[in-house]
Structures are given as structure tokens and as C-alpha cells.
Amino acid sequence: MLPLLLISLLPTTMSQIIQPLSPPSLIHPSGVYIRATPLSPSSILAAYAAPLDTHQALLTSLSTDNGTTWSPLGEVWRAAAATHDIDNASPLQLPSGRILFAFRNHDRAPGGAGYSWYRITVCFSDDGGRRWGFLGHVVEHRAQGLNGVWEPFLRLGRRGEVQVYYSSETGSRGQENLMVFSEDGGGRWSAPIVVSRREGARDGMVGVAEDGRGGLICVFETTEDGVFSVNRAVSPDDGYTWGERARVYTAAGGKNAGAPQVYKVGGTLVTSFMTNEGVGTPQLDGGQMKVVTSVNGGQTWSSGGAGSAVAATVAADVGAHWPGLYAIDQSHFLALYSMDGIGAVSQLYRAG
Numbered sequence: 001m002l003p004l005l006l007i008s009l010l011p012t013t014m015s016q017i018i019q020p021l022s023p024p025s026l027i028h029p030s031g032v033y034i035r036a037t038p039l040s041p042s043s044i045l046a047a048y049a050a051p052l053d054t055h056q057a058l059l060t061s062l063s064t065d066n067g068t069t070w071s072p073l074g075e076v077w078r079a080a081a082a083t084h085d086i087d088n089a090s091p092l093q094l095p096s097g098r099i100l101f102a103f104r105n106h107d108r109a110p111g112g113a114g115y116s117w118y119r120i121t122v123c124f125s126d127d128g129g130r131r132w133g134f135l136g137h138v139v140e141h142r143a144q145g146l147n148g149v150w151e152p153f154l155r156l157g158r159r160g161e162v163q164v165y166y167s168s169e170t171g172s173r174g175q176e177n178l179m180v181f182s183e184d185g186g187g188r189w190s191a192p193i194v195v196s197r198r199e200g201a202r203d204g205m206v207g208v209a210e211d212g213r214g215g216l217i218c219v220f221e222t223t224e225d226g227v228f229s230v231n232r233a234v235s236p237d238d239g240y241t242w243g244e245r246a247r248v249y250t251a252a253g254g255k256n257a258g259a260p261q262v263y264k265v266g267g268t269l270v271t272s273f274m275t276n277e278g279v280g281t282p283q284l285d286g287g288q289m290k291v292v293t294s295v296n297g298g299q300t301w302s303s304g305g306a307g308s309a310v311a312a313t314v315a316a317d318v319g320a321h322w323p324g325l326y327a328i329d330q331s332h333f334l335a336l337y338s339m340d341g342i343g344a345v346s347q348l349y350r351a352g
């Protein structure tokens with residue numbers, strides 16, 4: 001029989017318990033925006049951006065022990081920081097063994113005032129992530145008004161096609177989330193499919209996962225209420241139509257919650273985001289990394305947001321930037337984030 005005290009401490013909701021099982025492991029001392037893909041047969045490739053003197057580089061690191069230790073692997077792209085803005089890494093290994101790496105690849109306007117050309121570019125590696133070549137641009141155009149493209153997310157579709165989700169500014173109206181796909185491994189790309197769009201709102205930062213019920217769920221940040229909140233949409237047909245837009249998390253006290261990602265960890269969906277709710281930071285970037293979970297395919301979450309009895313779990317404290325996730329097995333995941341004073345790290349968590 002359980003002691004009475006323990007019984008009274010058992011969670012009364014369907015939420016899963018999220019606990020850190022390790023201290024953070026260093027991936028790179030100045031890496032930011034870390035995303036990861038499984039590498040056959042049992043490694044993890046981490047992808048991120050890092051400054052190198054007057055340049056910005058996109059780099060990869062390898063872990064063969066589930067994120068306990070990391071070693072440098074390869075350099076994907078490098079550009080002068082004064083004239084270029086490269087970031088938003090998204091890696092994906094294909095069944096052939098080839099690894100793709102999508103990123104934002106913008107030219108800065110002369111004099112440093114904004115941008116002159118926007119691109120989302122894909123590179124490839126056929127030797128496990130050491131050497132990289134240019135594959136193509138998913139989208140590119142001259143900067144005109146507010147028409148930037150941001151934050152690609154690579155996903156393998158069920159038919160073997162490569163899908164790229166990204167965010168596209170729509171002039172003064174804001175920003176929408178789109179998906180394009182390629183049936184020839186990234187040579188040619190389809191016309192965009194709308195993933196989410198709301199008049200006057202800035203939707204961005206898409207992450208996609210299987211929902212465990214035969215569909216897909218995507219999470220994204222939105223300004224539909226003024227401040228940044230985390231929303232989701234669902235797709236019944238592997239990403240070709242999206243609907244059922246709904247709220248995942250609203251920051252307390254009129255603060256921001258944004259930059260979400262979602263991963264399926266066994267029967268639990270884990271959504272991460274960064275937020276400045278309850279902490280003194282002026283922005284969400286540099287606040288805390290938090291997670292909420294769902295055990296019913298994303299219908300309800302461990303926190304209903306502002307005023308909810310169950311708060312989101314803190315996965316990384318103040319000073320965290322651009323968090324990502326990675327599923328290790330049915331009950332463990334890595335939190336991937338940059339921490340002020342430390343760098344790009346992974347940290348093992350138990351879900352459930």
C-alpha cells in the first residue's frame with residue numbers, strides 16, 4: 001500500500017511527469033538553434049549555427065551514445081556575417097543514407113539595413129555528415145516589403161517524398177506557414193501548400209510530428225492574440241491538408257511563449273517552447289525553455305495555459321535560446337538548447 005503522503009502527491013491530471021536525468025552535455029560552445037536527426041544505425045546528428053570570427057557557419061556534431069557526449073563532425077556552409085545571414089538548421093537523413101540540411105540563407109542589404117535576397121537552401125552529405133555539397137534552393141526571391149522566408153523544417157513523407165515546412169512573411173498582414181515537397185530528393189519543389197494562415201497574425205516556427213493516431217500534428221507560434229502563443233494544427237493526410245487550429249499554450253501575465261517544437265515520445269506528445277512568463281527577461285528569447293505534454297494525440301495538454309492549475313515544466317532555466325527536441329526511445333527525449341555562458345547543449349529527460 002502506498003503511504004498516504006505519496007498518494008496525495010500523485011498527479012491528478014493525465015499529464016506525464018517530465019524529469020531531467022542528466023546535466024547538460026556540451027555540443028558546441030557557441031552553437032545556436034540546435035536540431036537533430038537520427039543517423040543509421042544508432043547515432044544522432046546535431047545541426048546548428050555558430051559564429052566563426054567574422055563569419056557565420058552551419059555545423060554538425062555526432063553523438064554515438066544517445067547525447068551523453070558529442071564530437072565535431074562537419075561544416076555545411078560558411079558566409080561573411082556582414083553580408084549574409086545564415087541560420088535555422090534542419091537536418092534529415094533519408095532512407096538512402098543521404099543527409100539533407102535545410103537552412104535560411106539570406107543576403108543582407110548593402111549598409112546593413114535589412115535584407116536584399118531571401119532563400120531557403122538545402123545541402124547534402126553522402127558520407128555521414130562530414131563533407132557537404134549544395135543541392136538547391138527550396139525558395140528564393142528578392143526582398144521586397146515584408147516577404148522573408150524562415151525556419152525550414154524537413155520531414156520525410158510516407159511516399160518517400162521530402163517535405164519542407166517554413167514560414168513566409170505576407171507584407172504588413174504578417175506571416176503564414178507553408179509546406180512544399182519534392183519527389184526527386186530535392187531537385188524540384190512543388191507549389192506551396194498552406195499549413196496555417198490567420199489574417200493579421202504572424203504564424204511561424206513550425207515543427208511537425210506524428211500524432212500517434214494516424215495523423216500529423218504541427219505546432220507553431222502565433223500573434224493572433226497580440227503576444228506570442230503556441231498553437232497547433234492537424235493533418236489527416238500526411239501533411240497535404242491542415243485544419244483544426246487550436247491553442248496549445250498561452251503564457252501567463254500577458255507574456256510571450258514561442259519558438260515551439262513537437263516530438264512524439266512513445267505515447268506522449270511533447271511540445272517545447274521558450275517563454276518569459278514568470279521571469280524577468282524582456283523577451284521570450286533568453287527566457288526559459290518549457291515543455292507541455294499530451295497523451296491524447298494533442299487534443300489536450302498538460303497545461304491549459306494562463307490560469308491553469310498545471311504549469312508547464314521548466315526544461316531549461318533563464319538564459320535558454322531556440323530550444324529543440326529529439327526522441328531517444330519510448331520514454332526518453334533530449335532537450336536541445338543554447339544556454340548563456342555554456343553554449344549548445346543536450347539534456348536527457350524522462351517523459352512519463
Ligand SMILES: *[C@@H]1O[C@H](CO)[C@@H](O)[C@H](O)[C@H]1NC(C)=O
Nearest residue numbers: 042064065066328329330332
Ligand atoms: C541508446 O538508447 C537506445 C534506446 O533506449 C538503446 O537501445 C541503446 O542501447 C542506447 N545506446 C547507447 C550507446 O547507450
